[in-house]
Structures are given as C-alpha cells and as structure tokens.
Amino acid sequence: MNIINYLKSETDAQVPHALPGPWGLPVLGYLPWLSQDRVFESFNDLRSQYGDLFQIKMGSWPVVVINGKKMLKECLEVHSAAFAGRPEFFTFQGYCEGSSLAFRDYDPCWRMQHKLVGQALGEMMRSTDNKIEGLMNHAISKTMHGITQRPSKAIDPQEPLRALAFEMACAMCFGKQSTTYEDSLSKQIIDTLVDIFNMRKPLQGVDIMPWTKVFMGKKMAAFRGKQNDFEQLMAKKIHKVITESTSEDRWECAVNALKVVGEENAEAMDDVGLSMYRLLQSVQDIIGAGADTVGNLPRWVLLYMVHFPAIQRKVQEELDGILGGEKRGQGRMATAEDMQKLPFTQSVILEVARHAAVVPMSIPRKTTEDVVINNCLIKKDSLVFANYHSAAHDANVWVDPETFRPERFLTESGEIDTAVVQQWPMFGYGKRRCIGEKFGRLETFLIVTAFLRRFQVRQIPGEELPVLGEGFCDISMEPGSFKIILDDRINRSSRAG
Numbered sequence: 001m002n003i004i005n006y007l008k009s010e011t012d013a014q015v016p017h018a019l020p021g022p023w024g025l026p027v028l029g030y031l032p033w034l035s036q037d038r039v040f041e042s043f044n045d046l047r048s049q050y051g052d053l054f055q056i057k058m059g060s061w062p063v064v065v066i067n068g069k070k071m072l073k074e075c076l077e078v079h080s081a082a083f084a085g086r087p088e089f090f091t092f093q094g095y096c097e098g099s100s101l102a103f104r105d106y107d108p109c110w111r112m113q114h115k116l117v118g119q120a121l122g123e124m125m126r127s128t129d130n131k132i133e134g135l136m137n138h139a140i141s142k143t144m145h146g147i148t149q150r151p152s153k154a155i156d157p158q159e160p161l162r163a164l165a166f167e168m169a170c171a172m173c174f175g176k177q178s179t180t181y182e183d184s185l186s187k188q189i190i191d192t193l194v195d196i197f198n199m200r201k202p203l204q205g206v207d208i209m210p211w212t213k214v215f216m217g218k219k220m221a222a223f224r225g226k227q228n229d230f231e232q233l234m235a236k237k238i239h240k241v242i243t244e245s246t247s248e249d250r251w252e253c254a255v256n257a258l259k260v261v262g263e264e265n266a267e268a269m270d271d272v273g274l275s276m277y278r279l280l281q282s283v284q285d286i287i288g289a290g291a292d293t294v295g296n297l298p299r300w301v302l303l304y305m306v307h308f309p310a311i312q313r314k315v316q317e318e319l320d321g322i323l324g325g326e327k328r329g330q331g332r333m334a335t336a337e338d339m340q341k342l343p344f345t346q347s348v349i350l351e352v353a354r355h356a357a358v359v360p361m362s363i364p365r366k367t368t369e370d371v372v373i374n375n376c377l378i379k380k381d382s383l384v385f386a387n388y389h390s391a392a393h394d395a396n397v398w399v400d401p402e403t404f405r406p407e408r409f410l411t412e413s414g415e416i417d418t419a420v421v422q423q424w425p426m427f428g429y430g431k432r433r434c435i436g437e438k439f440g441r442l443e444t445f446l447i448v449t450a451f452l453r454r455f456q457v458r459q460i461p462g463e464e465l466p467v468l469g470e471g472f473c474d475i476s477m478e479p480g481s482f483k484i485i486l487d488d489r490i491n492r493s494s495r496a497g
C-alpha cells in the first residue's frame with residue numbers, strides 16, 4: 001500500500017461515515033415505498049439490503065431505523081440517553097400541553113416525572129392488600145358474565161376486550177371510584193380517549209410532513225379540542241378521587257400514589273418546574289398506553305388458541321389443576337401469586353407477544369446529541385424508529401423464529417426461562433422502555449387465565465380468520481376483526497352448537 005492510500009485508510013477509519021440507506025424523492029422522501037399499516041415490514045426488507053442500522057428520509061425528517069436485537073441493545077441501552085428524546089410532533093404536543101410522560105422530550109422535568117411515576121406504580125404493586133387486583137378481577141368477571149348472557153354464540157372479542165382493558169386501566173388510575181360503565185365521568189373519559197385515538201391516525205401525516213397542516217386546519221383544531229376536553233375530564237376525576245379518598249387508600253390507585261410521592265418530593269419537583277397538577281395528569285399516559293396494549297394482546301391470544309387447539313387444551317389442564325374447581329372450568333380467579341405456578345400459560349402469552357410482535361416499533365424517538373455507532377455518525381435531533389419486530393423474529397436469536405412454539409420460553413424442568421424472556425424486548429429498551437411492564441404482564445395474565453379457564457375457544461365453521469401475526473399497527477398491533485365461538489366450559493349445553 002503506498003503512503004497516500006495508507007493515510008486515506010487511516011483517516012477513513014477515524015472519520016465517522018454517513019449511515020447507509022436508500023434514496024428518496026424530494027419532499028416525500030422514501031414514504032411512497034413504505035407500507036402504511038405495517039411499516040416495520042418495509043424496514044425488515046431494507047435491513048436485508050442496508051444492515052441493522054440505516055437511514056431513510058420520511059417527508060421532512062431524516063429517520064434512523066434500528067434493527068435486530070444486538071443493534072437495538074447497543075443503541076438504546078448502551079447509549080440510552082442519546083436515544084431517549086421525543087420529536088415535537090403535532091399529535092404528541094397536545095397531550096398535557098406537551099408535558100405528557102410518553103410524549104415529552106427528554107429533559108430534567110421528564111426525568112423527574114418518570115422517576116416519580118415509576119415510584120408510585122412500584123408502591124402500588126408492592127402494597128399488600130391487592131385492592132387493584134380485586135378490582136381488575138371484578139371487571140373481568142363482569143365482562144365474562146356479559147359474554148355468557150349474549151344470545152349469539154359467535155363473538156367478535158374486540159369490543160368486550162377493549163372495554164375491559166379501559167376498565168382495568170381506570171381501576172389502576174382511580175381505584176374503587178373507577179367502575180367505568182356505572183360512572184358517567186369515567187365513561188366520558190373513555191369515550192373521549194377513543195375519539196382521540198380515532199382522530200390521531202389521519203393527522204400523523206402532519207407529524208412527518210408539517211407543511212401538510214395547511215390542508216388539515218379543521219381536523220387539527222378538532223383534535224386539540226378533544227385533547228383539551230380529555231384533560232378537563234381527567235382534572236375533574238382526579239379531584240373527585242383525591243377528595244373522596246382517605247389516608248388508607250394512599251397506594252390504592254395511581255392518582256393517590258402520585259399525590260403521596262409528589263408531596264414527598266415537592267422541593268425536587270419545584271427545582272425542575274414539575275407541578276403537582278402535571279404529575280397527577282400522568283394518569284392520562286397510564287390509561288392511554290395501558291389500555292391500547294392490554295386491549296390487543298389477549299385478543300391475539302384467543303386467536304392463536306383457535307389455531308392451536310392442542311396448546312389450548314394444555315393451558316386449560318394447567319389452569320384447572322392450579323385454580324381448582326370441582327367441575328372443569330370452575331374454580332377461582334388467578335392472582336399475581338399464581339404467575340409462577342402457571343408457567344405453560346405464561347409461556348403461551350410470551351410466545352404470542354413475540355410471534356405477533358404486539359408492540360412492533362418504539363414510539364418515535366429523537367436523538368438528544370450527536371452519537372457515533374459502528375463508526376457512523378447519527379446527528380442530534382434525528383428521528384429514530386426502533387424496529388422491535390426485527391428482534392422478535394431475529395434469526396440470530398431465535399431458532400425457527402416464524403414457528404409458534406411456547407416451549408421455547410421454558411427450561412427443561414418446565415419453569416419460565418428468564419434468560420430467554422430477556423432475549424425479546426416486549427416492553428422496549430432503554431430510558432423510554434415501558435413504565436407499566438409489571439401491570440401490563442399482570443393484566444394480560446389475569447384476562448387470559450380467566451377467559452381460557454371459563455371458555456373453550458373455537459373457529460366458526462367456514463369463517464375466515466386473520467393470518468397469525470399479520471395485524472395493523474398504530475402503537476400496538478391489532479389483529480383484523482374476527483368472530484369466534486366462546487363455549488362456556490361450565491354451562492356447556494347453553495352455548496354449544
């Protein structure tokens with residue numbers, strides 16, 4: 001090698017390169033080639049061409065896409081603060097005037113809010129009287145009873161499971177004052193949130209291409225109006241919960257727990273400009289983020305159980321064995337303590353979450369500083385998508401990743417293999433990973449155990465079902481709508497046929 005080539009190669013090794021990636025059109029960038037409902041699939045295709053870390057242009061934004069378990073960990077865990085920002089999207093800014101836990105940018109105020117919400121949820125989980133679990137199980141029993149009373153045996157589980165997830169999220173936030181459909185204020189809160197979810201999708205174009213706002217004025221104003229209504233309703237409910245609670249209820253629900261940790265940290269909150277009002281409004285995030293995911297995952301589980309009747313039978317044998325009952329299908333509701341005792345059921349939930357990649361991408365993130373990964377420079381303020389789907393189906397991690405096989409999560413002696421569980425970022429990586437993980441796991445477990453103990457799930461003859469793992473994605477992945485038969489395992493004759 002001559003001296004010039006030697007010096008050039010030395011300099012190349014030191015100077016970070018630009019990220020690889022495809023060219024795009026002016027104004028639109030690569031948008032015309034991206035799938036609308038399953039953008040992670042387009043990213044998976046680009047990964048095979050450009051590697052685990054690439055860049056594309058989406059509208060006005062340079063977007064960095066992170067793929068594969070190894071690269072996701074490297075970026076989001078090793079460089080966690082650099083990848084912890086959130087972009088100033090129009091649809092993010094309206095929640096809590098831009099101060100929401102899920103959508104606020106990474107700054108000292110967010111860090112304090114995140115710490116205190118984590119502390120409040122942790123205390124609730126640790127509190128010994130299990131009031132939330134009781135309320136959640138009550139909501140589940142009510143939903144199952146409603147299903148058994150329906151005249152038709154063919155059911156689209158979307159509506160009852162979505163309503164149940166909202167009800168459980170309200171239980172978490174408002175405790176015994178939550179009972180959604182018996183309390184008009186909680187019902188108004190949920191209805192407004194559902195409107196917000198529905199209005200958000202068409203406005204996501206404004207996030208990516210802010211110039212399109214000239215055509216979207218009315219829709220944007222209506223969206224902001226709904227977000228303000230939501231905040232007002234929440235303020236009313238929070239006030240009601242606080243004034244009607246006693247000191248005994250302090251860890252009963254998120255509103256009360258947040259008030260306690262807020263009072264204990266008043267000075268530190270002042271220092272970063274976090275008000276008690278804003279801290280309490282974090283329940284907006286708990287309801288929004290919690291209900292979306294918990295509404296979808298059990299629906300996927302039912303769908304997989306229709307496809308895999310032998311696995312369903314095995315789950316039901318395990319449930320009947322542990323939760324008891326003289327007749328099959330009878331017995332008690334599960335509790336958090338049963339999680340360890342029902343490893344096969346748990347492995348089924350984990351494998352459904354992995355195979356369907358129930359949250360396939362991170363909520364959009366933004367880099368908070370320049371960062372060099374693999375000798376490539378990623379500039380501060382780049383928009384970032386973490387492609388978690390690529391980790392769920394990463395052939396470097398999983399043997400036959402496309403096969404549905406719950407046993408992959410079990411040790412040889414039939415326990416949950418925690419090392420395998422950690423291979424899959426079901427709750428994300430890094431500083432913006434899910435703050436509700438423990439509740440998410442518990443809620444899903446309570447719903448799935450109750451439904452599969454009570455109901456035999458089967459296909460309606462001739463009825464087509466969605467393809468496994470092929471859903472539509474907003475934040476979490478939803479299966480397309482489908483109807484199934486839920487046979488009551490206790491009063492079989494009334495619902496058979």
Ligand code: HEM
Pocket residue numbers: 101102103285286287289290291293294297358359361362363364386425426427428429431432433434435436437439440441444
């Ligand atoms: C099975 C259920 C759930 C799953 C699979 C799930 C998964 C996730 C994932 C993957 C993220 C994104 C992390 C990222 O951006 O990289 C997230 C964020 C979040 N989740 Fe969950 N989640 C679940 C349940 C819940 C529940 C019950 C709550 C309520 C406490 C919750 C609250 C949140 C919040 C507030 C965020 C935003 C965190 C932030 O921006 O720092 N999630 N979740």
